Amino acid sequence: xxxxxxxxxxxxxxxxxxxxxxxxxxxxxxxxxxxxxxxxxxxxxxxxxxxxxxxxxxxxxxxxxxxxxxxxxxxxxxxxxxxxxxxxxxxxxxxxxxxxxxxxxxxxxxxxxxxxxxxxxxxxxxxxxxxxxxxxxxxxxxxxxxxxxxxxxxxxxxxxxxxxxxxxxxxxxxxxxxxxxxxxxxxxxxxxxxxxxxxxxxxxxxxxxxxxxxxxxxxxxxxxxxxxxxxxxxxxxxxxx
Numbered sequence: 001x002x003x004x005x006x007x008x009x010x011x012x013x014x015x016x017x018x019x020x021x022x023x024x025x026x027x028x029x030x031x032x033x034x035x036x037x038x039x040x041x042x043x044x045x046x047x048x049x050x051x052x053x054x055x056x057x058x059x060x061x062x063x064x065x066x067x068x069x070x071x072x073x074x075x076x077x078x079x080x081x082x083x084x085x086x087x088x089x090x091x092x093x094x095x096x097x098x099x100x101x102x103x104x105x106x107x108x109x110x111x112x113x114x115x116x117x118x119x120x121x122x123x124x125x126x127x128x129x130x131x132x133x134x135x136x137x138x139x140x141x142x143x144x145x146x147x148x149x150x151x152x153x154x155x156x157x158x159x160x161x162x163x164x165x166x167x168x169x170x171x172x173x174x175x176x177x178x179x180x181x182x183x184x185x186x187x188x189x190x191x192x193x194x195x196x197x198x199x200x201x202x203x204x205x206x207x208x209x210x211x212x213x214x215x216x217x218x219x220x221x222x223x224x225x226x227x228x229x230x231x232x233x234x235x236x237x238x239x240x241x
Contacts, residue, residue, distance in 0.1 A: 051101045053220045066222075076155050079117065085155075088152055093108055114193055118202050154228075159174045159228050
């Protein structure tokens with residue numbers, strides 16, 4: 001990368017991207033043999049065909065992705081919940097329409113050391129508090145309070161988000177099935193990846209829950225993404241759904 005500096009400031013810069021085509025690079029024989037040996041006892045489970053996707057499955061949006069939507073849809077269906085939360089992770093293999101979803105594909109979206117699923121009764125006030133807390137980790141104007149990541153993915157619940165608003169005032173217009181979320185009302189909320197010790201082993205691993213959903217569906221239709229309505233972000237290139 002080359003820089004042009006004028007008056008103590010970067011005036012221009014240039015860079016070159018060097019593509020790496022992994023499929024054109026020969027595998028190291030010793031490492032390839034080690035990987036095959038390690039995978040062998042689990043190969044039958046990893047290659048299980050769970051379902052076929054009719055749409056693109058990806059996980060790249062700031063607020064949602066079709067893989068994320070599939071996960072929250074599965075949580076709602078399998079745990080009989082009204083709302084579902086899924087962490088704002090952005091890893092895993094993207095799948096093209098017509099691809100078969102294998103257990104390995106599901107695991108590379110969900111395999112973490114705290115995969116347990118939860119079903120919790122939450123008040124509308126608590127739901128808002130959770131969304132506000134995550135939003136502040138992302139949009140606090142002070143970089144030292146920005147803890148990274150992406151917005152929690154939400155299933156069932158619609159809301160409005162104003163990233164430029166003050167803490168506690170970014171989330172508004174929370175709706176469930178066309179009705180406003182009531183602060184004092186209780187809702188059934190599914191989730192996964194709890195970080196508290198109390199939640200450990202609280203429910204089956206998320207990959208087992210989603211795998212069961214996929215086996216029952218067999219064909220996964222194109223996911224309609226549940227994304228918030230954003231305020232004050234028109235023309236902002238740093239925010240992508």
